[in-house]
Amino acid sequence: MRDQAENLRELMNRSAEQKQRRARVITITSGKGGVGKTNFAVNMAIALAKLGQRVILVDADLGLANVDVILGVIPPFHLGHVVSGQKRLDEILIDGPAGIKVVASGSGLQDLANLSEWRLDQFLREMSQLEEMADIILFDTGAGLSRNVIRFVLAAQEVVIVTTPEPTAMTDAYSIIKVIASRNPGTCIRLVVNMVHQEKEGLQVVERLRLVSKRFLDVDLVRMGLIYYDTVVPSAVREQQPFIISHPHSVAAQCIQRMARSLVSAPVEQPMGLGSFLRRLVGKGK
Numbered sequence: 001m002r003d004q005a006e007n008l009r010e011l012m013n014r015s016a017e018q019k020q021r022r023a024r025v026i027t028i029t030s031g032k033g034g035v036g037k038t039n040f041a042v043n044m045a046i047a048l049a050k051l052g053q054r055v056i057l058v059d060a061d062l063g064l065a066n067v068d069v070i071l072g073v074i075p076p077f078h079l080g081h082v083v084s085g086q087k088r089l090d091e092i093l094i095d096g097p098a099g100i101k102v103v104a105s106g107s108g109l110q111d112l113a114n115l116s117e118w119r120l121d122q123f124l125r126e127m128s129q130l131e132e133m134a135d136i137i138l139f140d141t142g143a144g145l146s147r148n149v150i151r152f153v154l155a156a157q158e159v160v161i162v163t164t165p166e167p168t169a170m171t172d173a174y175s176i177i178k179v180i181a182s183r184n185p186g187t188c189i190r191l192v193v194n195m196v197h198q199e200k201e202g203l204q205v206v207e208r209l210r211l212v213s214k215r216f217l218d219v220d221l222v223r224m225g226l227i228y229y230d231t232v233v234p235s236a237v238r239e240q241q242p243f244i245i246s247h248p249h250s251v252a253a254q255c256i257q258r259m260a261r262s263l264v265s266a267p268v269e270q271p272m273g274l275g276s277f278l279r280r281l282v283g284k285g286k
Contacts, residue, residue, distance in 0.1 A: 022273030023056075023134045027156035030163060031172025033143040036194040037162040038066045039237065040227070041140040043244040043253070047260035048136055049098040056134040057096070058103045060152055061142040068104060071096055072240030078106030082126065089126050097245050101133065120282065124275050131274045145175055153180060155280035157272050158188045160224060164195045165205050174209060181217040188268070190224040192259070202226035222266075225259040227252055 028044075030037040038061065045057040059067035068075055075094055081087035094102040130137060141152045153159055153176060163173035173191070180187050191209060196202035206223045213219040230252035236243035244253045 022271040023131045024136045024158065024268060024271045025139070025156060025274055025277040026136065026158045026160060027060075027139045027141055027152050028160045028162065029141045029149060029153055029176060030143045030161060030169075031145070031174070031176050032169055035143070035162050035164045035166075035169050036227070036233070037143060038140050039070060039233065039243075040160075040162050040192060040194065040256070041138055042067055042070045043242050043256045044260060044263075045096070045100045045138055046098045046242055046244050047256045048264065049100045050257075051260055051264055053135045053264060054099075054133060056101045056103060056130055056137045058105055058137065058139045060105050060139045067102060067140060068094075070237060070240065070242060071102065073102070075102070075104035078104035080106040083123060089129050097242060103130075124278055127274060127278060137274055144172070145179065150179060151281055154184045154187075155277050156187065157269070157277075158190070160190045160192060162192045162194055163205065163209075165193065165197075165201050170205060170209060174212065177209070177213050177219060177221070178217060181213070181219045185219070188222065189219065190222045190263075192224045192227065194227045195229045196226045197229050199226065202228075225255060225262065227255040 028037060028041045041057060045055045049055045057067060073094055077087050077092040082089050082092060092103065096102045139152055141149045159180065161173050161176055163169045177189060180189060191206060193202045193205045210221045213221050228251045230250050232243050232247040232250045233252050236246045239246060243250060244256055247253055
């Protein structure tokens with residue numbers, strides 16, 4: 001029969017494991033607009049949730065927030081209300097399909113840089129609730145190389161870059177890779193090629209970017225996958241329904257599902273967690 005001391009040790013070990021457990025924080029970005037980044041982020045979040053992951057999607061596009069448009073919801077509150085102390089974090093969370101939680105950032109994340117150290121610590125303690133609620137937290141950034149986008153990209157341990165076979169999209173994707181390579185070389189960079197008509201076309205994009213990234217930047221890009229052009233995608237956007245919900249057996253949905261399975265099974269370093277991500281975001285952490 002187990003004694004009380006042994007039971008207590010097991011309980012303490014279990015508690016320590018839970019405290020050490022941190023959510024994976026993944027930034028999703030693109031070099032230019034119009035490549036389907038936000039659509040990818042929303043559908044990926046749902047696909048991950050369908051695999052049993054607890055997922056929170058943060059709309060971090062500070063200029064043109066579109067997550068709510070794709071989901072057909074109008075968020076009454078955003079992180080700015082939490083930063084200012086008007087609302088609690090649990091009051092701004094939006095329930096999405098398949099159990100995902102959505103956070104509209106508004107100007108909230110931008111305002112963090114102006115907080116006092118005491119107020120920032122208070123905000124980070126409140127944000128720690130998200131980590132307890134999630135296995136994976138996805139940040140959908142704006143497109144391009146603006147200062148705000150770069151801050152999110154450099155704060156992350158894992159970055160997904162969405163591009164298309166269009167030459168300008170590839171060039172802009174490479175520009176983001178260059179920034180990461182020069183300022184945060186340890187980042188895991190995954191590449192998604194969207195709107196592909198043929199497999200050969202998509203693989204050529206991947207190989208070109210992998211080749212130049214390795215040769216000139218010493219960066220090993222991870223091929224996350226291809227998403228084939230599918231007419232159900234623009235149709236789902238017009239209906240304000242994620243295509244993985246409205247057309248779960250479509251070609252595009254199957255591509256997303258494959259990538260979700262790959263992301264869940266991929267070996268990763270110990271996640272740094274949301275607190276470290278946010279501190280790096282505002283320049284107060286390494």
